[in-house]
Amino acid sequence: MAETDTQREAVLTAVERVTDRIAEEKGHLTDLDSAIGDADHGANLDRGFGKALAAVEDSEDDPAEIVKTVGVTLVSAVGGASGPLYGGSIMTASQELEGGITADSSVAFAEAYLKKVKDRGGARIGDKTMVDALTPAVHTYKKSIEEDELSPVTALSKAVDAAERGVRFTTPIRANKGRASYLGWRSVGHPDPGATSTLYIMEELLAVASE
Amino acid sequence: MAETDTQREAVLTAVERVTDRIAEEKGHLTDLDSAIGDADHGANLDRGFGKALAAVEDSEDDPAEIVKTVGVTLVSAVGGASGPLYGGSIMTASQELEGGITADSSVAFAEAYLKKVKDRGGARIGDKTMVDALTPAVHTYKKSIEEDELSPVTALSKAVDAAERGVRFTTPIRANKGRASYLGWRSVGHPDPGATSTLYIMEELLAVASE
């Protein structure tokens, strides 16, 4: 099997597993969002990934193209804040994968993704958003590969740990961005839904990468 | 004390006691009305008698005039079906008392009252309305006084018994008049609110007469 085919397989498996996981966690994510938001985060992502999977399922495209289609579909199916954040960032970052998925290009993808989320949403670390899970995860991934020269799978596993700490970090702080910010101090004590879904997605990527 | 003064006292006491009793039973009457009506019979009568009492409290009028004022006030304060039925009938029947309250005039009052309720509302016995309590009560009262030559107090006490049986009679039958009739067969199994309030009022009249 050609390299591209293997990578396409992996990407499609990843999309499937992420879609399944989000479907599984839909109720939980919505509960998180009802505590400090508007109770739709689970439904939003579930609708989005369901359509994204349908859009790419039997695709013969390049892996980068498939990733881009996932992003485009999320933009046009999710809506809300998470639509442009997840979808737009995947769309933009997918360019980094055009030469194939390698350790280096995956770092570039992760960095481009984080940058786009921050540019689009204007949130900084500590604002209690997905940025709080993403930033430590991307930083850890980059350092693990570029400085510690770990394998992508090991690096990703460290990144997942970092993301998890990021999610836990969002619980005790006050939201400054997103709907949760309207609650002011009342947002303290709840984890951020977007940070949580970011973690779940990364866990699935790790699972696929480890196989 | 002149006869008129004694009668005025008695009438005013009766108005007071009826008002108190209705206030006491307000919740219960409303509950009865919420089972087969629109949950306002207690509030309707309570509002009406409250205003009626206020209108006559310090009156120096003739007894018949006071009774008429009670009727007029009920008409303009109750609304609903029970407003014209109670108020209009008291108003009309009060004419029978113009020569003073005697055993005979009280029978005439009772008959005029029943006739007006039936004329105005068009209900017949068995339609599950106040007519079912009123009819046996008025018939019993009339017979007790005119044929059995009992005292008004004894006659009234027999009339109250008859009214009570009338109320119980309304429970197992289907309503053909009033809001309860919209329920069709579902009205079976509940006593009629207007029959019940009729009984309460008669009980208070008996208590005053017995003093």
Added chain:
Amino acid sequence: MVRVDMKKLINEPGAVVDEMLDGMVAAYPEALARLDGTNVLVRADAPVEGKVGIVSGGGSGHEPTHAGYIGDGMLDGAAAGEVFTSPTADQLGEMIQACDAGEGVLCVVKNYEGDVMNFETGIELAEMESDVEVTYVVVDDDVAVEDSLYTSGRRGVCGTIFVHKAAGAKAAQGGDLAEVERVAQKVVDRVGTMGMALTSCTTPEKGEPTFDLPEDEIELGIGIHGEPGIERTEVMDADSVTEHLTERVLEDLELDAGARVATIVNGMGGTPQMELFVVNRRLQEILGERDIETWDAWVGDYMTSLDMAGCSITLLELDDELEELLSHPVETPALTVRDD
């Protein structure tokens, strides 16, 4: 501050009608006026010279019914009773007199014994005190109620709005009392409604739901006073509810292919508009399938039961005259129709 123990934006439960009426006049000071010492609202310019007066009234809790339909081309006056309780005869009498410009007054009465008895008495009072000519029509559009010798007859519900509209237009066009009454009766003869509830309503006085409705049941054939309906069934989806209600009304009106109707999907007060439009979608589909032409479709809260969740469906069979009268421009708080 008065503590109220139920979840309502009210002060004293006993003051709610009075305060509501003041709040209405405050919202439409140029259009509405309150008759001193009564719960009657009238057009600020009542009585309108040269025009038959049209008045209505009933219990409160059905807003925008009745006062919401006061205005040019519709009602001249509306009497508000306590919540779900007919207005009293004396106030009805005053209203009739206040809306008479010498051309007579038509009373639009919904078929409830309380309303009918109080209106009859009110008309008597008005006739005793002045030489106003008064007639009335009794609206009984609720097809859920069996109409037989042994009941009080059908209730008057949301079809009443069409009566106000058509009679109001006829009066605005200069129709005399007999013509206005004829038009009102024509609507009564051609209109049918059936309603349902997902939840009970809660009156300010009682403070708790009028009837218990389990989580998985709905009431079919409810009225607008928190009376339980004629039948309780398990929860159904919107399309099934719509089919059920529509079939009952169609059957009653005996509408055949080729008929032309105006429709109302009416919210009971606690129903999101979103859901009313979902119902309207299926209603119009059903009419389309049967080749019944919808000339105009109204969707919204026209005659409510406080905070009840549910809806009713009203169909009026049109002819050219009624179509023309329904298109006549009207400007009221709750309904505006513009000149084309």
Added chain:
Amino acid sequence: MVRVDMKKLINEPGAVVDEMLDGMVAAYPEALARLDGTNVLVRADAPVEGKVGIVSGGGSGHEPTHAGYIGDGMLDGAAAGEVFTSPTADQLGEMIQACDAGEGVLCVVKNYEGDVMNFETGIELAEMESDVEVTYVVVDDDVAVEDSLYTSGRRGVCGTIFVHKAAGAKAAQGGDLAEVERVAQKVVDRVGTMGMALTSCTTPEKGEPTFDLPEDEIELGIGIHGEPGIERTEVMDADSVTEHLTERVLEDLELDAGARVATIVNGMGGTPQMELFVVNRRLQEILGERDIETWDAWVGDYMTSLDMAGCSITLLELDDELEELLSHPVETPALTVRDD
């Protein structure tokens, strides 16, 4: 038949927006049209020759917002997202293009990150695909939310209706894009709103209340998306609620004696109109006490949160220009202003 386990007149929860939009078009077939394959409604005659286009949009569940304000003198298009979720950028892009007659398009965006981000992307898409000139204003009238560098800023709520009205009138009068935008921004600068909830709402997807509110507590400072408010207090009577909300808005707008305002007492979807008028009564009293003149008072469901019980109060400080623009005739499903 699909069994739904919550008390709503819906079919599949996932189909509710689609079916609602069809039901709206079925109610106003001559006024509204749906853009194929989207959840966008536009004026049936869009784009209107020689006129700047005005579009809005946001999550569903706020009906009659947004599509209820489509029509002559107000919006040209409205995009409906899923319940409480912004519409997607691609649909916003399509809407913008469909409403451009060559004079440009103004987008009225409520200040939610989702709405803002999707509109920004939608504008980019429209500009890429055609040479439409697009601008947007962000409405942020909710005075409950602290406005500081460290928040997403205030939410856009019911004051948006005044933005639609004024900008729509300006466009109808032939204003160019810059003038229409200036007017919209002027309203944004002068409008404030504060809301409260007696109960939570229930979304079709979740099927149970978004937040728990005990029997004896209310939320102050809620938005329109079922987000909990800024403060929870014990139940208050209507006058106290009205005073609280009004004071907060007055403070924010720094209105002094002699000011002239337009007001909205807005219902959240599950509030009986009766209660809204009780609130309006006290609101107008308070304004009177402070010598603030109410030029026009609107009372009703303008921007809702599904079946939530509660209300919001909006004040807009007028000047002659805004007064003139608010009086401009308009005909939409949810708002009609007639020519005098």
